[in-house]
Amino acid sequence: MNGWTGTTLRVNLTNGDISKEPTNMENARNFFGARGLGTKILYDEVDPKVDALSPENKLIFAPGPLTGTFGPSVGRFNVVTKGPLTGAIAASNSGGSFGPEMKFAGYDMLIIEGKSKKPVYLWINDDQVEIRDAGKIWGKEVPDTTDLIRAETDEGAKVACIGPAGEKLVLFACIMNEMYRAAGRSGVGAVMGSKNLKAVAVVGNHPVVVADAKAFEAAVMIARAKIQANPVGGAGLKAYGTDVLVNILNQVGSLPARNFHDGHFPTADKIGGESLSKNVLVRPKACFSCIISCGRVSKVTNPKYAGEGEGPEYESAWGFGADCGIDDLDAITKANFICNELGLDTITMGTTIACAMDLFTDKIITEKNTDGIPLHFGDAETMVKLISMTGRREGFGDQLAEGSYRLAKKYGHPEYSMTVKKQEMPAYDPRGVQGIGLNFATANCGAAHVRGYTIAPEVLGNPFKVDQHTTDGKPALVKTFQDLTAALDSTGACLFTTFGIGAAELAAMLSACTGIAYSTEDFMKTGDRIWNLERLWNLKAGFTKADDTLPDRVLKEPIQTGPSKGDISHVGVMMPEYYKLRGWDEDGVPTEVKLRSLALL
Amino acid sequence: MQLAYFANLRDITGLSKQTWNLNGGTIGKLIGELCGTYGTQFKHWVLKDDGSLGELCIILVNGHDIRELNGLATQLHPEDEISFFPPVAGG
Numbered sequence: 001m002n003g004w005t006g007t008t009l010r011v012n013l014t015n016g017d018i019s020k021e022p023t024n025m026e027n028a029r030n031f032f033g034a035r036g037l038g039t040k041i042l043y044d045e046v047d048p049k050v051d052a053l054s055p056e057n058k059l060i061f062a063p064g065p066l067t068g069t070f071g072p073s074v075g076r077f078n079v080v081t082k083g084p085l086t087g088a089i090a091a092s093n094s095g096g097s098f099g100p101e102m103k104f105a106g107y108d109m110l111i112i113e114g115k116s117k118k119p120v121y122l123w124i125n126d127d128q129v130e131i132r133d134a135g136k137i138w139g140k141e142v143p144d145t146t147d148l149i150r151a152e153t154d155e156g157a158k159v160a161c162i163g164p165a166g167e168k169l170v171l172f173a174c175i176m177n178e179m180y181r182a183a184g185r186s187g188v189g190a191v192m193g194s195k196n197l198k199a200v201a202v203v204g205n206h207p208v209v210v211a212d213a214k215a216f217e218a219a220v221m222i223a224r225a226k227i228q229a230n231p232v233g234g235a236g237l238k239a240y241g242t243d244v245l246v247n248i249l250n251q252v253g254s255l256p257a258r259n260f261h262d263g264h265f266p267t268a269d270k271i272g273g274e275s276l277s278k279n280v281l282v283r284p285k286a287c288f289s290c291i292i293s294c295g296r297v298s299k300v301t302n303p304k305y306a307g308e309g310e311g312p313e314y315e316s317a318w319g320f321g322a323d324c325g326i327d328d329l330d331a332i333t334k335a336n337f338i339c340n341e342l343g344l345d346t347i348t349m350g351t352t353i354a355c356a357m358d359l360f361t362d363k364i365i366t367e368k369n370t371d372g373i374p375l376h377f378g379d380a381e382t383m384v385k386l387i388s389m390t391g392r393r394e395g396f397g398d399q400l401a402e403g404s405y406r407l408a409k410k411y412g413h414p415e416y417s418m419t420v421k422k423q424e425m426p427a428y429d430p431r432g433v434q435g436i437g438l439n440f441a442t443a444n445c446g447a448a449h450v451r452g453y454t455i456a457p458e459v460l461g462n463p464f465k466v467d468q469h470t471t472d473g474k475p476a477l478v479k480t481f482q483d484l485t486a487a488l489d490s491t492g493a494c495l496f497t498t499f500g501i502g503a504a505e506l507a508a509m510l511s512a513c514t515g516i517a518y519s520t521e522d523f524m525k526t527g528d529r530i531w532n533l534e535r536l537w538n539l540k541a542g543f544t545k546a547d548d549t550l551p552d553r554v555l556k557e558p559i560q561t562g563p564s565k566g567d568i569s570h571v572g573v574m575m576p577e578y579y580k581l582r583g584w585d586e587d588g589v590p591t592e593v594k595l596r597s598l599a600l601l
Numbered sequence: 602m603q604l605a606y607f608a609n610l611r612d613i614t615g616l617s618k619q620t621w622n623l624n625g626g627t628i629g630k631l632i633g634e635l636c637g638t639y640g641t642q643f644k645h646w647v648l649k650d651d652g653s654l655g656e657l658c659i660i661l662v663n664g665h666d667i668r669e670l671n672g673l674a675t676q677l678h679p680e681d682e683i684s685f686f687p688p689v690a691g692g
Contacts, residue, residue, distance in 0.1 A: 231657055231688035240608050242691030247607050251684045253664050273691075274611060294691075314691045450692055460690055462657055465668045499690050563664020 319350020
């Protein structure tokens with residue numbers, strides 16, 4: 001088998017059955033792997049109406065055909081499931097080395113079914129697979145979990161695990177791998193916890209075989225050269241990490257502040273990449289096969305927030321920073337460390353705290369509701385304290401653990417939650433950047449920047465510059481980015497390779513790797529196919545066009561200060577054209593003609 | 602006018618911000634003066650060899666990208682705030 005291993009591992013935690021089955025190669029051809037193939041499995045095998053935290057949900061770990069090869073920055077995998085935060089399809093992407101190790105062990109996918117009666121972990125040692133007791137590890141944080149499992153299995157094992165947050169079914173718990181890499185969004189860690197599955201440990205010893213080694217090498221060298229020649233992929237991200245975005249978004253007036261009350265944060269410079277490099281950075285870090293090295297190894301020496309770990313990324317620095325009105329980088333970095341240790345999505349955690357601060361400021365909640373803890377924008381110490389409480393569902397943390405939508409709704413004001421499909425918007429104000437707002441509103445997993453990162457052309461001018469404030473041309477731009485990303489996610493490549501290469505180079509690598517000749521058009525069409533399959537699943541889960549929108553605050557309340565002052569989101573203007581370009585009817589339902597064109601009917 | 606530098610442009614200029622007296626003119630003129638002050642390293646990030654705007658370099662005037670204004674011919678005023686970013690990205 002080329003690129004793919006040809007084997008899917010299925011583990012039923014209810015009855016302990018472990019089986020290996022041939023990977024369906026027609027599905028692999030049509031959906032690649034990772035996000036695409038995982039989505040196809042979910043679509044075929046899981047009723048969209050199931051309770052996400054029930055044994056009927058499935059948890060699918062899937063690398064892509066490129067994962068584990070010597071391509072540039074191709075170490076990714078996806079976790080696909082029904083997301084408990086949203087009730088929508090979740091395909092949470094992660095880096096590190098876990099995905100490649102799954103391929104080395106011989107597996108295209110790991111499908112977890114059912115629920116174990118007691119805490120267990122899965123040990124995959126090439127073709128030997130065991131379900132092991134996790135009683136002594138249950139309750140441990142991510143670093144201790146990783147160390148203990150390695151001591152019981154293999155010091156070189158790659159470990160994907162949940163922390164206390166996943167065990168406690170925090171709705172935005174994540175799955176961590178290599179301690180600091182996260183399959184972050186939508187609560188995939190809670191699904192793992194609901195199955196009493198603490199971890200998956202993998203060791204593999206078989207290299208990934210490619211169809212045409214010479215052609216693959218040639219395609220890889222072209223891709224590498226283009227990424228390295230690009231000033232962002234080649235040097236910029238390594239020097240400053242993703243947090244360098246704080247200042248640029250703030251300077252264009254689209255850095256959401258204080259729960260999206262504004263799009264500008266006066267002291268943003270204190271929490272940006274420049275400040276991070278000067279104050280907490282130890283060194284950059286790369287994932288498997290990565291030539292970009294955007295990761296940050298960091299350390300806080302301030303005794304109040306002392307700690308070591310990785311991060312913060314831009315979204316995390318923003319979520320605990322500007323969105324909470326906080327400019328204390330030590331506190332923000334500590335918050336990120338705690339999230340990694342407990343296994344919490346930093347975006348939802350930060351923005352849920354911001355929502356709580358907003359509710360408190362407007363006296364919708366009081367100290368009676370918050371265990372006597374006042375919640376003010378700008379209070380860094382309280383922000384840090386709330387994270388530990390949330391990860392263990394202690395006190396008011398038990399309410400925060402439900403995410404901002406359920407928190408705000410509980411107190412009668414869901415409009416304070418800055419969410420789409422109950423998932424919190426990330427660090428880009430859709431009032432100041434029109435295209436990203438359309439992406440937030442239509443992403444199948446709920447609000448997510450990585451589903452169609454139009455910030456690249458709209459703000460950064462990469463690969464070309466478009467006006468961030470206009471709606472003209474944005475539906476087509478958003479669709480293109482969404483389709484490209486869906487296809488890319490399904491190969492195992494990192495999204496940051498697109499700072500340098502595009503569909504043509506990815507298709508060339510994929511073709512040489514798998515032996516299947518994918519043109520650029522085939523590549524993009526596969527992305528469109530994956531997008532539509534996700535959409536179909538969500539429609540069956542009960543989502544409608546009413547869910548393709550943004551919070552009222554960004555539709556009706558203009559940005560107050562800064563260069564985007566006065567802007568609101570015009571997502572409603574863009575939606576009809578977006579549906580049309582997608583080949584959907586006026587209700588956002590894919591037409592029969594569209595589905596046939598994608599071989600989905 | 603107020604100039605602000607970000608990312609590695611801070612290392613090159615040694616500053617995060619400064620006040621500059623341009624005596625009327627365009628962004629192109631300003632960059633020329635800054636290249637004269639900060640040398641070839643600054644020029645490398647901001648201009649191509651042919652003198653056109655550097656690839657992926659982001660220059661904002663009052664928060665608006667000059668690629669959407671008049672490029673290097675964008676007229677400046679004494680009260681303007683100009684921000685200089687080398688190619689940056691994230692996610």
